Amino acid sequence: MSEALNSPDEILPLTPAVFNILLALADGEKHGYAIMLEVEANTGGQVKMGPGTLYGSIKRMLAGGLVAESDERPDPELDDQRRRYYSLTGLGRRVLAAEAERLTSQLALAQAKGVLVRMV
Amino acid sequence: MNTQLIDSRAVNLSANLYRLLLETYPTHFRQEYGPHMLQVFRDCCRKAYRTGGLPGMLWLWALTFFDYLQSLIEEHTQRGVHMNKTKFIRLSGWAFIVGAFAWVLGWAVNDIQYNNPYNAFTFSLGKYVGYLYASVQILVPAAIILTIVGMLGLYLRHAEQAGRLGRSGLIIALAAGVTAVLSFSLEIFMQFEYAWIGVGITILLIFIGLTIFGIAVLRNRVLPRWKFTPILTGICGVLTISGLGPLFLLTSVGLFALGYQLQLDPSREPVEPV
Numbered sequence: 222m223s224e225a226l227n228s229p230d231e232i233l234p235l236t237p238a239v240f241n242i243l244l245a246l247a248d249g250e251k252h253g254y255a256i257m258l259e260v261e262a263n264t265g266g267q268v269k270m271g272p273g274t275l276y277g278s279i280k281r282m283l284a285g286g287l288v289a290e291s292d293e294r295p296d297p298e299l300d301d302q303r304r305r306y307y308s309l310t311g312l313g314r315r316v317l318a319a320e321a322e323r324l325t326s327q328l329a330l331a332q333a334k335g336v337l338v339r340m341v
Numbered sequence: 342m343n344t345q346l347i348d349s350r351a352v353n354l355s356a357n358l359y360r361l362l363l364e365t366y367p368t369h370f371r372q373e374y375g376p377h378m379l380q381v382f383r384d385c386c387r388k389a390y391r392t393g394g395l396p397g398m399l400w401l402w403a404l405t406f407f408d409y410l411q412s413l414i415e416e417h418t419q420r421g422v423h424m425n426k427t428k429f430i431r432l433s434g435w436a437f438i439v440g441a442f443a444w445v446l447g448w449a450v451n452d453i454q455y456n457n458p459y460n461a462f463t464f465s466l467g468k469y470v471g472y473l474y475a476s477v478q479i480l481v482p483a484a485i486i487l488t489i490v491g492m493l494g495l496y497l498r499h500a501e502q503a504g505r506l507g508r509s510g511l512i513i514a515l516a517a518g519v520t521a522v523l524s525f526s527l528e529i530f531m532q533f534e535y536a537w538i539g540v541g542i543t544i545l546l547i548f549i550g551l552t553i554f555g556i557a558v559l560r561n562r563v564l565p566r567w568k569f570t571p572i573l574t575g576i577c578g579v580l581t582i583s584g585l586g587p588l589f590l591l592t593s594v595g596l597f598a599l600g601y602q603l604q605l606d607p608s609r610e611p612v613e614p615v
Contacts, residue, residue, distance in 0.1 A: 253377055254384045271408025272378035272385075273366075277415055280374065305377055 229312065229319040232285065238278045241268055243287065243309065243317040250291040250308035253279070279307060287313035351398060352386040358442070362409050365435045370416050396472075403476065433494020434604025440487030441596040447480035448581070448589035481540075482525045488547060488596065489518035494603050495554065495571075499563050507557030514550025517543045541582065548578025548592070570598045 235243070245251060245259040257275055260268055270278075282288045291306040309317070331337050359382045363375045382405065389401040453460070454474050496511045503511070524539035555572025558564055564571075574595025581589045 253381045257381060257385070269404060271405050271412070272381045273408045273412025273416075275381065276374040276378050277370075277412045280370065303376075304380070 229316040232316060233320055233323055235316070235320045236278070237268055238270055238274050239282060239287075240317070240320055241270075242275070242278055242282065243313055243320075246288060246307060246309045246313070247317060250306045252304040252306050254304075256307070282313070283307075285312075286310055287316055351390055351395070352383060355386045355398065355402070356383045359405070362439065365413055365432070365439070367416050399473065399476075403472070403479075430494045430498050431604045433490050433492075433497075434600045434602070436487040436494070437491030437596050437600025437603060439600075440484050440491060441593040441600065443480050443484035443487060444596065445589060445593040447477055447484055448593075450474065450477050450480065452589075482522060485518055485521050485525070485544070485547075489515060489522070491596070491600060491603070492518060492547075492551075495599070498603060499554075499558070502561055502563045503554060503557040504561050507554045507561065507563065510550045510553030510555075510557060512550070513553065514547045517546030517550060521547065545579060545582045548575045548582065551575035552579060564602070567598060567602060570595055570602070574599060 241260040241264065242256055244263060245256045251259065253272070253275055257270055260270055279288065283290070287310060288307045289310050291308045328337070356379060360379055363371055363378060366375065385401055385405075386398065389397040393400065450473055454477070492511055492514045496508070496515070500508045500511065521540055521543035524536050524543055528536035528540060551571055552575030555569075555575050558568055558571050562568070574592055577588045577592040577595060581592050
């Protein structure tokens with residue numbers, strides 16, 4: 222993953238793991254296990270990431286500037302202080318939006334070709 | 342014994358095994374993310390055990406092992422590994438260790454399937470028992486491949502001191518290992534009727550090769566310690582394949598010990614022959 226991106230389109234298409242992690246972080250910072258659970262729930266159990274894929278992807282996303290480690294921690298009584306939280310960066314949000322737009326255009330194409338009966 | 346205690350023991354055992362697997366990742370990645378990966382895996386174990394019991398844990402392990410292999414290759418490849426001899430020998434030690442676990446699981450499942458299919462454990466698995474039996478198709482070839490890597494490490498580390506006999510033993514084991522993988526592929530992918538005979542014979546040859554290497558180790562004083570490990574592991578392996586099933590535990594312990602010794606100090610100078 223490039224460390225200095227001029228345009229979000231440069232790294233598209235995203236892998237399913239990276240796209241789903243970005244999507245899980247779209248509504249706020251989360252720790253690794255929460256990301257994993259959200260990805261599983263968002264995909265109806267179709268995408269199940271193991272710890273290796275999760276943290277391998279996070280490592281590359283940190284290097285690419287798509288996510289950042291969050292300094293803020295929730296109430297220590299509510300969560301384990303040792304957990305590391307991640308949040309979307311501005312670039313990460315733009316890349317996510319660009320990928321979502323790309324997928325939407327693919328979906329529209331599929332619909333135009335009569336592959337889909339109706340838009341989901 | 343209460344349920345919570347069993348829960349805790351199953352989770353701790355799984356976490357400890359996963360901690361061992363984490364050791365095979367590149368150092369920097371392991372130091373940065375290892376504790377977090379372990380914590381996430383522990384969370385997954387708790388959830389799997391509470392929602393699916395033992396079958397749930399087995400299923401989690403199947404997914405996690407696949408994830409582990411995939412990400413391990415990715416992390417080592419992306420790091421641009423310069424695989425020098427010492428690094429490879431250390432890695433081959435880990436291959437023996439992970440292979441020992443794969444052998445013991447593969448043999449145990451095989452033993453249950455053919456010798457004791459109707460017991461409390463298989464009944465507790467219910468409809469998931471098919472997954473258990475299918476896991477042999479992954480565990481045995483994985484064990485063979487990991488053992489081949491381990492044998493390569495032994496060859497690189499000790500071939501010179503083991504002499505012609507030792508080298509011959511290791512070459513027999515390596516050739517048999519490669520043939521075993523090919524035979525297994527014929528059996529699984531081509532449904533070749535008699536390929537299982539080839540698998541059995543070649544696995545037997547792996548351990549015969551290791552036994553021959555073990556003899557050379559004793560004759561030439563190749564290993565500084567645990568010098569009986571190769572020969573005992575080889576003999577136990579031969580007896581296991583020949584029908585003495587329970588010895589598979591000793592064989593796996595032997596492979597584990599060989600791996601431990603290889604990865605611990607791959608560059609240690611060997612004891613000079615007398």
